[in-house]
Amino acid sequence: MRALRGEKVERPPVWMMRQAGRYLPDFRKLRAEHEFFDRVQNPELACEITVMPIRQIGVDAAILFSDILVIPQAMNVEVVMVEGKGPVIPNPIRTKKQIDELVTADIAQRLDYVMKAITLTLNELNGDVPLIGFAGAPWTIFCYMIEGGGSKTFDKARQFCFAEPELAHQLLSKITDATIQYLKAKVQAGVQAIQLFDSWAGVLSPEDYKTYSLQYNKKIIGALNTSLPVIFFAKDIGFGLENLTDIGATALGLDWTIPADKARAITQNKITLQGNFDPTKLLASPKFITEEVNKMINGFGTQRYIANLGHGILPNVPVENAIAFVEAVKNYKSGVGNVG
Amino acid sequence: MRALRGEKVERPPVWMMRQAGRYLPDFRKLRAEHEFFDRVQNPELACEITVMPIRQIGVDAAILFSDILVIPQAMNVEVVMVEGKGPVIPNPIRTKKQIDELVTADIAQRLDYVMKAITLTLNELNGDVPLIGFAGAPWTIFCYMIEGGGSKTFDKARQFCFAEPELAHQLLSKITDATIQYLKAKVQAGVQAIQLFDSWAGVLSPEDYKTYSLQYNKKIIGALNTSLPVIFFAKDIGFGLENLTDIGATALGLDWTIPADKARAITQNKITLQGNFDPTKLLASPKFITEEVNKMINGFGTQRYIANLGHGILPNVPVENAIAFVEAVKNYKSGVGNVG
Numbered sequence: 001m002r003a004l005r006g007e008k009v010e011r012p013p014v015w016m017m018r019q020a021g022r023y024l025p026d027f028r029k030l031r032a033e034h035e036f037f038d039r040v041q042n043p044e045l046a047c048e049i050t051v052m053p054i055r056q057i058g059v060d061a062a063i064l065f066s067d068i069l070v071i072p073q074a075m076n077v078e079v080v081m082v083e084g085k086g087p088v089i090p091n092p093i094r095t096k097k098q099i100d101e102l103v104t105a106d107i108a109q110r111l112d113y114v115m116k117a118i119t120l121t122l123n124e125l126n127g128d129v130p131l132i133g134f135a136g137a138p139w140t141i142f143c144y145m146i147e148g149g150g151s152k153t154f155d156k157a158r159q160f161c162f163a164e165p166e167l168a169h170q171l172l173s174k175i176t177d178a179t180i181q182y183l184k185a186k187v188q189a190g191v192q193a194i195q196l197f198d199s200w201a202g203v204l205s206p207e208d209y210k211t212y213s214l215q216y217n218k219k220i221i222g223a224l225n226t227s228l229p230v231i232f233f234a235k236d237i238g239f240g241l242e243n244l245t246d247i248g249a250t251a252l253g254l255d256w257t258i259p260a261d262k263a264r265a266i267t268q269n270k271i272t273l274q275g276n277f278d279p280t281k282l283l284a285s286p287k288f289i290t291e292e293v294n295k296m297i298n299g300f301g302t303q304r305y306i307a308n309l310g311h312g313i314l315p316n317v318p319v320e321n322a323i324a325f326v327e328a329v330k331n332y333k334s335g336v337g338n339v340g
Numbered sequence: 341m342r343a344l345r346g347e348k349v350e351r352p353p354v355w356m357m358r359q360a361g362r363y364l365p366d367f368r369k370l371r372a373e374h375e376f377f378d379r380v381q382n383p384e385l386a387c388e389i390t391v392m393p394i395r396q397i398g399v400d401a402a403i404l405f406s407d408i409l410v411i412p413q414a415m416n417v418e419v420v421m422v423e424g425k426g427p428v429i430p431n432p433i434r435t436k437k438q439i440d441e442l443v444t445a446d447i448a449q450r451l452d453y454v455m456k457a458i459t460l461t462l463n464e465l466n467g468d469v470p471l472i473g474f475a476g477a478p479w480t481i482f483c484y485m486i487e488g489g490g491s492k493t494f495d496k497a498r499q500f501c502f503a504e505p506e507l508a509h510q511l512l513s514k515i516t517d518a519t520i521q522y523l524k525a526k527v528q529a530g531v532q533a534i535q536l537f538d539s540w541a542g543v544l545s546p547e548d549y550k551t552y553s554l555q556y557n558k559k560i561i562g563a564l565n566t567s568l569p570v571i572f573f574a575k576d577i578g579f580g581l582e583n584l585t586d587i588g589a590t591a592l593g594l595d596w597t598i599p600a601d602k603a604r605a606i607t608q609n610k611i612t613l614q615g616n617f618d619p620t621k622l623l624a625s626p627k628f629i630t631e632e633v634n635k636m637i638n639g640f641g642t643q644r645y646i647a648n649l650g651h652g653i654l655p656n657v658p659v660e661n662a663i664a665f666v667e668a669v670k671n672y673k674s675g676v677g678n679v680g
Contacts, residue, residue, distance in 0.1 A: 152492045155620050162624040205596040238578035256545040284502040
């Protein structure tokens with residue numbers, strides 16, 4: 001929390017995106033017994049999963065186990081998780097009628113199981129580490145709703161914007177409204193920080209990103225209107241990073257394709273940065289991981305910085321390598337290793 | 341060719357990546373009758389397909405119909421094209437033994453059908469437009485060989501680099517050697533320009549890109565050692581663009597995530613740029629396409645510039661929209677439309 005506020009810290013805090021995930025043996029056990037959205041919708045399970053990496057890996061923050069696609073579900077769009085394929089939306093949004101019919105009322109009540117999971121988790125964490133709540137950015141949710149599932153490039157989502165800009169904005173506005181209700185309820189339930197994930201930021205040009213993503217993210221962050229810190233993570237944002245500096249976020253999450261020096265220059269060292277370890281590096285040796293973590297922190301510096309991965313941890317990472325990552329941050333001594 | 345050499349032109353030339361593709365009805369007819377690699381390996385068919393967009397769409401350059409994965413095939417790696425899925429390599433490279441066994445001798449002879457297709461195509465084109473030959477950058481070929489097919493993020497390829505750097509470099513060197521032989525033969529067969537495709541440049545951090553891609557591309561361009569222009573296209577290169585300015589290429593191809601002003605600033609206006617229309621914009625109206633093309637050329641300027649897409653044309657683009665794109669470039673008048 002101090003790193004987010006820009007206060008002096010002894011060392012950078014560390015957590016990992018998807019830290020409550022398949023690389024943990026205890027998670028895999030629960031996974032064998034419960035379907036994906038059962039785990040998400042059961043507050044006791046969500047709490048149990050959220051807390052796992054705190055005790056087992058030693059990260060400095062918890063992030064509530066959930067999924068960004070609970071928002072389309074709350075809007076009455078069917079979302080199923082297909083083993084080995086990822087999320088599938090059997091009836092993708094294509095028409096004005098479908099958009100008109102989307103539910104945007106009582107979103108917080110419809111996602112009450114999330115608020116219950118937050119209450120349970122806060123009790124369980126007992127103030128040891130802060131709890132982060134999250135949501136998808138409207139553009140990323142829009143991508144899934146139009147495309148009907150995952151994609152390399154979300155061509156259909158972009159096509160929809162260019163061919164039907166009015167409908168695209170109508171849909172993005174509805175997702176934004178739903179997300180604001182959802183996040184306000186999470187804040188009220190007690191999360192200590194919010195992270196917005198714009199996982200598919202990188203499929204738009206920076207100019208089109210302004211039109212189809214940026215304004216909606218600004219609206220969400222503005223609507224929260226709170227002293228609660230907001231971390232905004234836009235994967236593959238590239239040259240669009242400069243558009244994010246005045247988005248209103250407390251911190252920006254970065255993937256590994258953005259060099260630390262470029263990110264610091266673009267954000268004029270005025271904002272906390274989070275990231276950006278290539279997750280596949282956790283599949284190499286602990287020695288390599290430690291060296292690369294040192295390079296990473298040399299690059300970002302220890303202040304206004306939160307060590308993290310540049311994307312979610314991979315399911316096949318050995319637990320000891322995840323621990324090596326966290327320990328390398330905790331044991332970092334400035335000046336050791338090469339400047340990355 | 342003049343735009344590549346940096347000479348004054350009346351208007352920017354225009355072609356489209358994958359211009360000899362599925363959006364053309366005549367291509368779809370041939371596709372129904374011949375398997376993918378049959379079309380690639382049959383010089384008459386490859387020639388017929390290459391010439392199609394010249395007469396039917398009016399582009400200013402031809403690019404030989406082929407595939408970057410002919411290189412692994414020539415190295416004795418099986419590659420199959422699976423309908424609706426893309427390329428599959430049934431036995432991905434994972435071991436030193438597999439790398440040792442890869443063939444790197446007589447690559448040009450093994451790909452003799454390409455040289456025959458070049459001869460036929462040059463006859464057919466009769467000097468009306470230049471013929472571009474292409475190859476994949478070693479990093480991109482490596483990605484497919486390790487991963488065993490397409491991927492969103494090529495995690496296995498990156499993992500292999502970080503876990504087995506020596507083997508990775510051994511494999512990249514072999515691919516580089518094969519590619520140099522192949523491209524030298526293409527030059528000898530008469531292509532007037534070369535394009536190197538580093539389609540998966542964007543999955544590496546700029547620092548790791550230097551280690552695992554840049555040096556091999558430099559080696560290839562250096563080995564050609566010719567006055568023939570080389571266009572280097574690295575998709576999603578982002579902040580790594582500055583590493584490409586001294587790669588030795590005549591032109592850099594850009595995707596739509598790199599703004600024209602940033603690209604001109606980074607390359608100090610010293611190099612020809614090619615790109616960067618979002619291919620999904622070709623699925624909107626011809627009016628929208630014309631407006632967006634004007635914005636694009638306003639951004640890049642008419643000199644040292646080749647109009648193109650930022651990635652391959654999509655199979656579902658209406659032919660009239662592809663023509664609208666080409667016509668918009670040909671009819672461009674500076675100062676019309678907004679600066680992009």
